[in-house]
Amino acid sequence: MLEIKEMRVAYGAIKALKGISFSVNAGEIVTLIGANGAGKSTTLKTISGLLRPQSGSIIFEGREISTAPSYEIVSLGISQVPEGRRIFPRQSVLENLELGAYQRKDYKGIKEDIQQVFSYFPRLAERQNQLAGTLSGGEQQMLAIGRGLMSRPKLMLLDEPSMGLAPLLVQDIFRIIKEINANGATILLVEQNANMALSIAKKAYVLETGKIVLSGSAEELSRNEQVRKAYLGG
Amino acid sequence: MSEFLQQIINGLSLGSIYALIALGYTMVYGIIQLINFAHGDIYMVGAFTGYFAILAGLPFPLVLLLAMVCPAILGMFIERVAYRPLRYSPRITALITAIGISLFLENLGILVLSPDPRPFPQVFTNPPFQLGQVTVSIPQVLTFGVALALMVGLTFFIRYTKTGKAMRALAQDLEAAQLMGVNVDSIISVTFMIGSALAGAAGVMVGILIPRIEPLMGIMPGLKAFVAAVVGGIGSIPGAMLGGMLMGLVETLTTGFISSTWRDAIAFGLLIVILLFKPSGILGKNVREKV
Numbered sequence: 001m002l003e004i005k006e007m008r009v010a011y012g013a014i015k016a017l018k019g020i021s022f023s024v025n026a027g028e029i030v031t032l033i034g035a036n037g038a039g040k041s042t043t044l045k046t047i048s049g050l051l052r053p054q055s056g057s058i059i060f061e062g063r064e065i066s067t068a069p070s071y072e073i074v075s076l077g078i079s080q081v082p083e084g085r086r087i088f089p090r091q092s093v094l095e096n097l098e099l100g101a102y103q104r105k106d107y108k109g110i111k112e113d114i115q116q117v118f119s120y121f122p123r124l125a126e127r128q129n130q131l132a133g134t135l136s137g138g139e140q141q142m143l144a145i146g147r148g149l150m151s152r153p154k155l156m157l158l159d160e161p162s163m164g165l166a167p168l169l170v171q172d173i174f175r176i177i178k179e180i181n182a183n184g185a186t187i188l189l190v191e192q193n194a195n196m197a198l199s200i201a202k203k204a205y206v207l208e209t210g211k212i213v214l215s216g217s218a219e220e221l222s223r224n225e226q227v228r229k230a231y232l233g234g
Numbered sequence: 235m236s237e238f239l240q241q242i243i244n245g246l247s248l249g250s251i252y253a254l255i256a257l258g259y260t261m262v263y264g265i266i267q268l269i270n271f272a273h274g275d276i277y278m279v280g281a282f283t284g285y286f287a288i289l290a291g292l293p294f295p296l297v298l299l300l301a302m303v304c305p306a307i308l309g310m311f312i313e314r315v316a317y318r319p320l321r322y323s324p325r326i327t328a329l330i331t332a333i334g335i336s337l338f339l340e341n342l343g344i345l346v347l348s349p350d351p352r353p354f355p356q357v358f359t360n361p362p363f364q365l366g367q368v369t370v371s372i373p374q375v376l377t378f379g380v381a382l383a384l385m386v387g388l389t390f391f392i393r394y395t396k397t398g399k400a401m402r403a404l405a406q407d408l409e410a411a412q413l414m415g416v417n418v419d420s421i422i423s424v425t426f427m428i429g430s431a432l433a434g435a436a437g438v439m440v441g442i443l444i445p446r447i448e449p450l451m452g453i454m455p456g457l458k459a460f461v462a463a464v465v466g467g468i469g470s471i472p473g474a475m476l477g478g479m480l481m482g483l484v485e486t487l488t489t490g491f492i493s494s495t496w497r498d499a500i501a502f503g504l505l506i507v508i509l510l511f512k513p514s515g516i517l518g519k520n521v522r523e524k525v
């Protein structure tokens with residue numbers, strides 16, 4: 001479904017990605033793990049068209065998208081739940097969800113999908129008219145995920161959805177990510193919480209300072225000595 | 235007392251002009267953090283469009299429409315050719331470009347239209363009417379009415395339409411808005427279009443209110459409207475309306491009760507005092523909300 005080949009990205013003189021290649025098959029949950037500054041967010045931003053690769057290609061469903069504008073990438077079926085939630089604080093929960101469906105015109109379908117989001121996250125339903133900026137951190141993360149679902153993505157990019165959440169909430173969020181995947185969306189999950197990520201993913205890649213240093217099935221990697229040392233706390 | 239009321243009426247119509255111009259400053263700033271110094275000259279273009287439309291014998295509603303459409307197109311054009319290529323350059327570059335565009339429009343105006351002031355043809359020749367002890371002229375009522383209608387329309391547009399919601403989203407978080415599939419270029423274009431159309435409307439209304447126009451007429455009102463936008467809270471739409479009205483009122487009240495030579499000094503001074511107490515403006519956000 002998504003294939004990345006030799007992608008290089010730089011911020012001015014800083015080389016953030018030094019030629020990475022990986023792929024995501026339809027229906028899978030794939031995780032990209034790595035320490036701070038490894039280049040995980042850079043990878044997702046480049047897929048979404050917020051950054052342009054210097055070289056390499058990004059092929060989504062057979063189409064080269066590395067030069068496509070971000071709105072076109074959304075319309076092709078890729079949505080991103082960015083790091084740090086990035087909800088629109090001065091707009092209501094409902095408006096945030098509507099913005100997620102910005103390119104859609106099937107108003108009935110949008111209404112149904114809002115109900116679907118509320119069934120994943122009942123707390124959002126109770127707070128639908130509240131300004132998003134007044135939600136708790138956990139609720140904001142729920143909103144960010146819900147908003148990401150509103151474009152009916154084929155592929156959903158999630159950037160550290162567990163960041164800053166209490167352990168119980170992290171479990172909830174991961175359970176819902178699995179549910180979203182079971183309902184048909186393919187998932188590319190970026191995480192520092194390697195334990196949780198490896199437990200729900202099929203395939204995993206390990207990113208270190210702009211390079212993929214390890215890859216394999218999530219099961220393999222969670223048994224790998226190096227990975228256990230570096231990311232799973234022994 | 236009646237003198238006071240009289241100055242309030244005068245202030246509200248003058249304030250309407252400032253408010254309409256201030257809206258364009260604040261909307262553009264809210265979205266791309268650019269102080270569009272050419273905005274006052276867009277207002278001048280609106281006034282001249284109105285001038286020629288009236289001379290051509292068009293009815294007033296059509297005059298107003300044209301005086302909004304032409305500046306709107308010009309505003310979008312300027313954004314497209316001058317500001318868009320600099321979107322990711324340092325802010326100072328765009329700012330200097332804006333000053334350049336402003337000087338260009340002013341000098342082009344002098345060259346093409348001659349620097350001499352022209353009387354603005356009067357459309358509404360009905361005599362002013364008495365409201366108690368206060369005299370109200372038709373242009374005053376009309377200016378206030380047109381401004382009010384446009385501001386109500388803008389408020390609805392920003393609050394309830396899809397494009398309006400996208401504009402607000404963009405003002406809060408450009409990257410996140412892009413991730414929603416918002417086409418940033420087209421929303422920025424619409425912002426320039428609306429802001430310039432409002433300034434154009436202000437240009438015609440000022441011609442009717444104070445019937446004298448010239449190519450440099452945009453400089454002072456542009457500056458005052460900018461200050462009004464800052465005082466209201468730059469980036470805030472209700473703030474620009476409030477700031478504009480306040481600017482008009484302070485100006486006419488100083489003229490009426492203190493002295494007209496001190497008008498601008500006192501108006502600006504008072505606004506500086508407001509900013510000392512509320513640096514982010516009356517309705518401005520204290521901190522930019524960024525997660």
Ligand SMILES: Nc1ncnc2c1ncn2[C@@H]1O[C@H](COP(=O)(O)OP(=O)(O)OP(=O)(O)O)[C@@H](O)[C@H]1O
Nearest residue numbers: 011014016034035036037038039040041042043192
């Ligand atoms: N806007 C930027 N300008 C310059 N350098 C940047 C920018 N954004 C990221 N970088 C650099 O690129 C590298 C990769 O950053 P990136 O945000 O992709 O890391 P990450 O893996 O997502 O880290 P984290 O887990 O902390 O979110 C880092 O060295 C970072 O300093």
Ligand SMILES: [Mg+2]
Nearest residue numbers: 040041042083
């Ligand atoms: Mg990151």
